Amino acid sequence: MASAGIEDVYAREDDQAWTKIQEENKAILTEITELCNRPDRKTPEVLFLLGGPGVGKSSLVNTINKALCGKYYPKAKTGSGNAQSKTLTLQWFEHSGVQMFELQGAQKDAFSKCLHLLPNVIDAAGNEDHNSAELREILEMVFGGFIPPGTSVEFLQDQQKEGKVGCLKRLYPLCNEEWKVTKVVFVASCKEPLPTQMVECLNEVLRAYDKKTGFPKFNIDVFVVITKYDLVEEQKRFPAVRQQEQITMEKFLEHEREVATHFSIDGSLKHNSIRWVSYVDGHSEDNPFIENIALKFVRQMMQPGRSKHQVENAPSTVVTPLVEMSRDAERWLAETNVNMKTALLVLVAALIIALIYHLLTRSPESKMDL
Ligand SMILES: Nc1nc2c(ncn2[C@@H]2O[C@H](COP(=O)(O)OP(=O)(O)OP(=O)(O)O)[C@@H](O)[C@H]2O)c(=O)[nH]1
Numbered sequence: 001m002a003s004a005g006i007e008d009v010y011a012r013e014d015d016q017a018w019t020k021i022q023e024e025n026k027a028i029l030t031e032i033t034e035l036c037n038r039p040d041r042k043t044p045e046v047l048f049l050l051g052g053p054g055v056g057k058s059s060l061v062n063t064i065n066k067a068l069c070g071k072y073y074p075k076a077k078t079g080s081g082n083a084q085s086k087t088l089t090l091q092w093f094e095h096s097g098v099q100m101f102e103l104q105g106a107q108k109d110a111f112s113k114c115l116h117l118l119p120n121v122i123d124a125a126g127n128e129d130h131n132s133a134e135l136r137e138i139l140e141m142v143f144g145g146f147i148p149p150g151t152s153v154e155f156l157q158d159q160q161k162e163g164k165v166g167c168l169k170r171l172y173p174l175c176n177e178e179w180k181v182t183k184v185v186f187v188a189s190c191k192e193p194l195p196t197q198m199v200e201c202l203n204e205v206l207r208a209y210d211k212k213t214g215f216p217k218f219n220i221d222v223f224v225v226i227t228k229y230d231l232v233e234e235q236k237r238f239p240a241v242r243q244q245e246q247i248t249m250e251k252f253l254e255h256e257r258e259v260a261t262h263f264s265i266d267g268s269l270k271h272n273s274i275r276w277v278s279y280v281d282g283h284s285e286d287n288p289f290i291e292n293i294a295l296k297f298v299r300q301m302m303q304p305g306r307s308k309h310q311v312e313n314a315p316s317t318v319v320t321p322l323v324e325m326s327r328d329a330e331r332w333l334a335e336t337n338v339n340m341k342t343a344l345l346v347l348v349a350a351l352i353i354a355l356i357y358h359l360l361t362r363s364p365e366s367k368m369d370l
Pocket residue numbers: 051052053054055056057058059060077078079080081085086087124125126127227228229230231242244276277278279280281
């Protein structure tokens with residue numbers, strides 16, 4: 001199929017729509033600046049990108065970087081299938097990879113004073129679709145802020161092979177508040193099947209609660225990004241510039257519904273699932289429609305969350321050692337059969353009688369000693 005160039009899109013979109021979206025983008029830049037300057041914004045968000053191999057995680061990082069910086073720099077290596085370009089570490093993109101001296105035009109005006117509060121992004125390796133104790137441990141450790149940025153995922157996996165699940169906690173016992181993940185962005189491609197095991201693994205980790213306090217271990221929101229929307233046939237906004245096979249809108253909607261079901265977001269699909277198009281190497285010409293998606297995404301990621309009740313900031317231990325002991329004793333009694341209980345009662349009674357007898361029959365000398 002002959003692919004349309006980006007110029008065709010310029011031609012297709014009437015000038016008004018083009019100008020309107022550019023103005024909207026400027027307004028969103030201002031809104032992001034305001035979100036940076038909120039008094040309760042002390043540290044940047046930490047976004048963790050999770051998804052199967054080749055779904056477009058690294059391209060998404062580059063696209064956010066372009067929207068916030070004003071110029072395309074392919075900072076995250078892309079191109080799945082090529083061993084050289086595969087993401088093998090927990091790559092940390094501080095402030096979405098934006099550097100002060102790279103800021104251009106409107107972005108320079110917006111962020112030169114608050115660049116340090118733009119979201120940090122962690123781009124992880126494309127994982128195979130599985131739900132294992134090993135993956136759960138890695139996710140828990142990263143979400144909790146225990147794994148230093150840039151650590152090799154292979155290293156962590158090798159450690160788990162040599163030790164057992166649980167060994168990472170010994171290797172990295174201390175957490176860093178600034179590394180704690182605040183939002184998970186699950187990246188799914190509309191072209192590839194949804195890695196359902198990985199989704200289940202993520203859901204299990206996020207459902208986990210502290211066994212002593214009863215409070216959830218993580219306070220992390222999940223968002224879903226469905227990439228490669230430009231490959232959907234009937235949509236008009238994005239040019240089919242890539243030499244990749246297209247899919248029908250019907251198939252896309254089916255995929256979107258499936259994703260929503262797995263993440264239990266059927267009711268809030270519009271809010272929590274984002275149709276995404278990335279700039280990719282060779283196709284990075286300015287497109288305000290692509291930028292619009294990325295800027296809206298950053299704005300959404302920076303929205304203030306629910307403020308915690310003070311009790312949640314310092315949860316107290318409900319399951320104390322005493323509670324555990326009495327629970328164990330109750331369980332033991334409940335599980336012990338009737339004969340055993342009777343024998344135990346007889347034994348206790350005999351001990352009491354023996355003690356009373358001993359006290360009554362003591363010699364007067366020993367009583368004097370007292
Ligand atoms: N058409 C289209 N192709 C895309 C888009 N995003 C990424 N791609 C292509 O998909 C392939 C994989 O992109 P990456 O960004 O490297 O994917 P990844 O998820 O980082 O891959 P791993 O690091 O291997 O897990 C590349 O060939 C990209 O050009 C998109 O929005 N549209």
